[in-house]
Amino acid sequence: MCAVTGPCPAEILEAAHIRAFAKHGTHELKDGILLRADIHQLFEEGRVAIHPEKLVLVMHPGLDRYLNYRELRGAPVVPRPDPAALCERYEASVRSWSSISSQHRMVVG
Numbered sequence: 001m002c003a004v005t006g007p008c009p010a011e012i013l014e015a016a017h018i019r020a021f022a023k024h025g026t027h028e029l030k031d032g033i034l035l036r037a038d039i040h041q042l043f044e045e046g047r048v049a050i051h052p053e054k055l056v057l058v059m060h061p062g063l064d065r066y067l068n069y070r071e072l073r074g075a076p077v078v079p080r081p082d083p084a085a086l087c088e089r090y091e092a093s094v095r096s097w098s099s100i101s102s103q104h105r106m107v108v109g
Contacts, residue, residue: 001013001034002034002035002036002039003033003034003035003078003079003081004035004036004039004057004072004075004077005036005039005072005075008036012036012037013034013035013036013037014034014035014036014037014040015032015033015034016032016033016034016035016040016043016044017031017032018031018032018033018081018082018085018086018088018089019031019085019088019089031081031082031085032081033050033077033081039072042059042063046060046092046093046096047059047060047062047063047093048060048063048069048072048093049089049090049093049094050077050081050086050089050090051086051090052083052086052087052090055076055077055078055080056074056075056076056077057072057073057074057075057077058073058074058090058094059072059073060097061097
């Protein structure tokens with residue numbers, strides 16, 4: 001089950017590293033999350049992130065023009081990934097989003 005979108009076909013699920021394997025060199029369960037393939041790709045590209053405290057999906061404002069992704073803004077993430085890993089990944093992703101507010105558009109409406 002995708003941690004963001006919920007149930008979906010197993011064929012489109014991928015294990016995503018919250019902490020980059022190339023950087024840390026380990027495969028630890030706490031540093032991973034199961035995501036739908038398209039969400040995984042956006043996560044890897046830094047276009048979506050998981051707020052480490054609210055545990056909701058945040059996204060680059062450029063994705064707002066796509067209804068299917070816009071509707072995922074603020075979606076809860078379950079199960080809870082490692083908070084330290086999430087914090088590192090979140091900061092790295094949102095740092096490049098210079099056009100968004102100081103709250104990083106953390107939740108819907």
